Amino acid sequence: DAKTTQPPSMDCAEGRAANLPCNHSTISGNEYVYWYRQIHSQGPQYIIHGLKNNETNEMASLIITEDRKSSTLILPHATLRDTAVYYCIVRPATSGTYKYIFGTGTRLKVLA
Amino acid sequence: DAGVTQSPTHLIKTRGQHVTLRCSPISGHKSVSWYQQVLGQGPQFIFQYYEKEERGRGNFPDRFSARQFPNYSSELNVNALLLGDSALYLCASSLGAGTNSPLHFGNGTRLTVT
Numbered sequence: 001d002a003k004t005t006q007p008p009s010m011d012c013a014e015g016r017a018a019n020l021p022c023n024h025s026t027i028s029g030n031e032y033v034y035w036y037r038q039i040h041s042q043g044p045q046y047i048i049h050g051l052k053n054n055e056t057n058e059m060a061s062l063i064i065t066e067d068r069k070s071s072t073l074i075l076p077h078a079t080l081r082d083t084a085v086y087y088c089i090v091r092p093a094t095s096g097t098y099k100y101i102f103g104t105g106t107r108l109k110v111l112a
Numbered sequence: 113d114a115g116v117t118q119s120p121t122h123l124i125k126t127r128g129q130h131v132t133l134r135c136s137p138i139s140g141h142k143s144v145s146w147y148q149q150v151l152g153q154g155p156q157f158i159f160q161y162y163e164k165e166e167r168g169r170g171n172f173p174d175r176f177s178a179r180q181f182p183n184y185s186s187e188l189n190v191n192a193l194l195l196g197d198s199a200l201y202l203c204a205s206s207l208g209a210g211t212n213s214p215l216h217f218g219n220g221t222r223l224t225v226t
Binding site: 032103 | 204
């Protein structure tokens with residue numbers, strides 16, 4: 001079973017920040033949070049990941065709460081090309097099997 | 113740099129047939145994983161291979177098998193195809209087996225079973 005909970009859908013105006021929440025209340029101390037997005041008919045695209053500190057790269061920022069039970073992916077200036085399904089995934093840094101458990105994600109629609 | 117490449121991109125097969133899907137990982141990546149994505153759902157883990165050894169298997173029947181070659185490329189084989197095997201099959205690679213380095217996915221093979 002997926003260990004994350006995300007809203008099924010969100011809308012965002014073009015040019016505005018898109019804030020996508022994820023609940024991972026049962027996260028363990030050694031589990032990282034990963035974010036991916038999937039545009040129709042393509043494979044999931046890696047966005048960002050983190051353990052407990054906030055992270056930023058050229059695509060997005062990841063804000064993890066101090067208790068690590070939830071996180072928010074921020075797309076600072078959403079464009080129409082950011083319309084996609086966004087997945088939040090948690091997995092341990094060390095594991096015999098490297099696998100992701102995907103939920104149903106959040107379908108983000110960026111509106112012109 | 114080339115990303116994860118998969119072939120073919122699309123495939124149509126008949127029930128009962130066999131299919132082989134191929135994957136080339138990102139250069140330097142030694143771990144390859146396979147996922148099945150049915151329409152409207154998130155990807156589901158099938159296999160992980162690292163250094164040519166199976167490291168994990170999801171809840172899939174024995175009709176599904178895979179292998180990894182010395183050059184780290186991989187094949188997914190599915191025997192006795194069923195209509196329910198119609199899906200997008202995704203391959204992903206990563207640097208190691210148990211590190212925090214992220215998986216990088218290819219764009220998949222769309223398999224249709226008629």
